[in-house]
Amino acid sequence: MKKITSVCPYCGAGCKLKLVVENNKIIRAEAADGITNQNQLCLKGYYGWDFLNDTKLLTPRLTQPMIRYQKGGKFQPVSWDEAISYTAQRLSDIKQKYGPRAIMTTGSSRGTGNETNYVMQKFARAVLNTNNVDCCARVCHGPSVAGLQVTLGSGAMSNSINDIENSKCLLIIGYNCADSHPIVARRVIKAKENGARIIVCDPRRIETARIADQHLQIHNGCNMALVNAFIHVLLEEDLYDKDYVARHTEGFEEMRETVKDYAPEKVELIVGVSARQIRQAMRTYAAAPSATIMWGMGVTQFGQAVDVVKGLSSLALLTGNLGREHVGVGPVRGQNNVQGACDMGVIPNQFPGYQNVVDAQIREKFARAWGIDPASMDDQPGVRITEVPHLALEGKIKAYYIMGEDPLQTEADLGLVREGFDALDFVVVQDIFMTKTAEAADVLLPATSWGEHGGVFTCADRGFQRFEKAIEPQYNVKRDWEIISLIASAMGYPMQYENNQQIWDEMRELCPQFYGATYEKMGEMGHVQWPCPTIEHPGTPYLYQDNQFDTPSGKGQLFAAAWRKPAELPDDEYPLVLCTVREVGHYSCRSMTGNCAALQSLADEPGFVQINPQDAAKAGITDRQLVWVSSRRGKVISRADVSERINLGAVYMTYQWWIGACNELTQDNLDPISKTPETKYCAVNISQI
Numbered sequence: 236m237k238k239i240t241s242v243c244p245y246c247g248a249g250c251k252l253k254l255v256v257e258n259n260k261i262i263r264a265e266a267a268d269g270i271t272n273q274n275q276l277c278l279k280g281y282y283g284w285d286f287l288n289d290t291k292l293l294t295p296r297l298t299q300p301m302i303r304y305q306k307g308g309k310f311q312p313v314s315w316d317e318a319i320s321y322t323a324q325r326l327s328d329i330k331q332k333y334g335p336r337a338i339m340t341t342g343s344s345r346g347t348g349n350e351t352n353y354v355m356q357k358f359a360r361a362v363l364n365t366n367n368v369d370c371c372a373r374v375c376h377g378p379s380v381a382g383l384q385v386t387l388g389s390g391a392m393s394n395s396i397n398d399i400e401n402s403k404c405l406l407i408i409g410y411n412c413a414d415s416h417p418i419v420a421r422r423v424i425k426a427k428e429n430g431a432r433i434i435v436c437d438p439r440r441i442e443t444a445r446i447a448d449q450h451l452q453i454h455n456g457c458n459m460a461l462v463n464a465f466i467h468v469l470l471e472e473d474l475y476d477k478d479y480v481a482r483h484t485e486g487f488e489e490m491r492e493t494v495k496d497y498a499p500e501k502v503e504l505i506v507g508v509s510a511r512q513i514r515q516a517m518r519t520y521a522a523a524p525s526a527t528i529m530w531g532m533g534v535t536q537f538g539q540a541v542d543v544v545k546g547l548s549s550l551a552l553l554t555g556n557l558g559r560e561h562v563g564v565g566p567v568r569g570q571n572n573v574q575g576a577c578d579m580g581v582i583p584n585q586f587p588g589y590q591n592v593v594d595a596q597i598r599e600k601f602a603r604a605w606g607i608d609p610a611s612m613d614d615q616p617g618v619r620i621t622e623v624p625h626l627a628l629e630g631k632i633k634a635y636y637i638m639g640e641d642p643l644q645t646e647a648d649l650g651l652v653r654e655g656f657d658a659l660d661f662v663v664v665q666d667i668f669m670t671k672t673a674e675a676a677d678v679l680l681p682a683t684s685w686g687e688h689g690g691v692f693t694c695a696d697r698g699f700q701r702f703e704k705a706i707e708p709q710y711n712v713k714r715d716w717e718i719i720s721l722i723a724s725a726m727g728y729p730m731q732y733e734n735n736q737q738i739w740d741e742m743r744e745l746c747p748q749f750y751g752a753t754y755e756k757m758g759e760m761g762h763v764q765w766p767c768p769t770i771e772h773p774g775t776p777y778l779y780q781d782n783q784f785d786t787p788s789g790k791g792q793l794f795a796a797a798w799r800k801p802a803e804l805p806d807d808e809y810p811l812v813l814c815t816v817r818e819v820g821h822y823s824c825r826s827m828t829g830n831c832a833a834l835q836s837l838a839d840e841p842g843f844v845q846i847n848p849q850d851a852a853k854a855g856i857t858d859r860q861l862v863w864v865s866s867r868r869g870k871v872i873s874r875a876d877v878s879e880r881i882n883l884g885a886v887y888m889t890y891q892w893w894i895g896a897c898n899e900l901t902q903d904n905l906d907p908i909s910k911t912p913e914t915k916y917c918a919v920n921i922s923q924i
């Protein structure tokens with residue numbers, strides 16, 4: 236029996252754990268003393284390893300390469316040589332015929348690790364010669380990155396997960412930490428025990444609202460109006476730090492002009508809470524000696540999400556809650572390595588280390604390191620994954636190489652996504668399970684899973700952490716970066732790595748803010764937070780020390796914008812708002828957690844729709860009854876979960892299920908800047924079956 240140190244693959248909390256292995260099988264997981272989890276795990280950490288033992292509960296593991304030579308034909312098992320050469324030939328042909336930008340690729344925010352993401356974006360940029368590489372950050376915290384990079388200079392959490400408990404006020408907006416990051420939720424409880432005031436802004440009475448000093452049970456889709464009202468109160472009641480604003484910020488007058496019309500008394504009806512509550516929330520936030528703002532998808536999955544993120548950072552700037560311990564802004568990343576995927580440049584506008592693709596000097600640096608002609612590199616930002624269905628239907632994207640993502644389950648408006656896939660000439664899926672997207676592939680490339688390889692993840696607070704291989708893979712599978720390297724080589728660009736560390740060191744040499752994060756420094760239990768520019772540097776627990784922001788002027792940018800209504804409002808035909816949410820027992824498209832016996836037995840009901848008792852009564856629906864939920868785009872079966880914790884006029888569904896797949900209903904109204912879909916708001920009807 237041996238114990239292998241790993242990092243939980245299920246959320247950005249980055250909990251360290253030990254996998255206990257006997258005869259090449261995992262027999263249990265034990266909590267380890269990681270900096271973010273301190274010997275604690277949630278259910279997914281304790282029971283989320285079972286799929287590695289091939290329990291075959293939900294979906295079959297991909298065990299060998301397969302090709303479907305003709306659309307509509309059957310998958311045929313093939314050798315690795317055949318799978319690699321066929322994929323390389325088809326991609327080369329499409330690049331030759333339609334140009335590099337006709338091919339889209341994805342990295343993965345899941346168990347593959349940073350090294351693989353680095354190799355995938357290198358493949359896109361150096362071999363395919365396109366910046367068309369993206370990841371699921373696009374459908375979650377893309378707006379946080381886009382907004383915070385403009386206002387503060389970095390798109391990441393400014394503070395540390397283990398420092399949340401020391402803050403004296405937590406403003407939690409659109410973030411259900413109890414379901415999405417249970418170990419972060421424990422930090423929130425600790426903060427409360429330490430005397431922090433907790434303000435929760437959420438339409439539902441979520442778990443955290445139970446311990447909140449104030450719960451602003453706002454209307455769905457009003458975030459910008461609420462944030463403007465918050466800023467209005469700070470200015471009108473003189474609650475902001477004038478000295479800090481004068482010394483460290485810009486844009487005050489424009490912001491003040493915008494929020495003039497957002498007196499709390501004027502926006503009560505829009506936001507659904509009283510002016511008194513709004514004013515009280517800002518008095519509490521401004522009076523606290525240290526305050527932290529935390530948010531999740533309830534902020535980012537809207538068509539005006541980037542503006543809201545910028546507005547939230549204005550609250551922190553106005554009150555001087557940045558650049559020191561116990562304060563900050565916290566977009567808490569969802570999937571375990573979504574921060575790492577962005578760090579490694581699987582985003583269409585930036586190389587690894589957030590270096591811009593439009594900067595000729597940066598392109599030259601990468602071209603030199605990768606041994607290619609700088610002129611061959613794409614000099615414009617690439618396509619975002621949410622744009623792929625549209626561009627495929629327009630004939631502009633012809634091939635899609637998807638690694639560790641399941642867009643046919645997790646993206647908005649699945650009818651549209653399916654049409655887009657049907658229009659593609661060639662789809663390659665590299666994954667561990669036969670997901671919905673894998674079923675639509677032309678080539679299936681089976682990869683090793685978390686547990687079968689090692690590497691580095693970045694948790695939500697910018698902390699690089701190593702995880703180790705626990706067991707030998709049982710099937711004819713390869714490591715993700717090995718597969719990509721073989722395809723690159725078959726396309727005429729020799730790419731060969733011996734191990735993860737070689738890739739990591741190549742990446743470090745090219746990324747000044749990651750350079751000091753060596754494998755040795757991370758060690759077994761280390762947590763090295765970037766920026767870490769030198770070998771001697773210990774890492775950075777909080778950003779913007781001395782209030783130096785990474786903006787062109789070095790100052791924080793204040794911002795507010797007029798509130799825009801969501802794109803599809805309820806009407807007589809579709810009278811309710813649908814909001815998509817998380818479920819604590821499952822993760823993402825459920826391919827991993829659905830194959831873990833303990834987790835599956837906790838949540839094996841295919842989908843539910845949470846609804847307020849009054850709305851249920853109006854529709855003649857009782858608790859646990861099977862119902863139809865329909866929108867202008869589709870209709871699914873679900874089971875009613877009637878609860879007082881749900882606000883009037885809205886229903887809530889999780890997106891993990893095939894039956895009751897709520898993305899059949901959602902719409903892809905995209906934020907104009909980040910291109911993140913408005914999956915938190917569309918109009919639906921609920922009716923008896």
Ligand code: SF4
Pocket residue numbers: 243244245246247248249250272275276277278279280281415416417418419
């Ligand atoms: Fe894993 Fe997140 Fe749970 Fe920690 S909180 S054990 S990282 S799912």
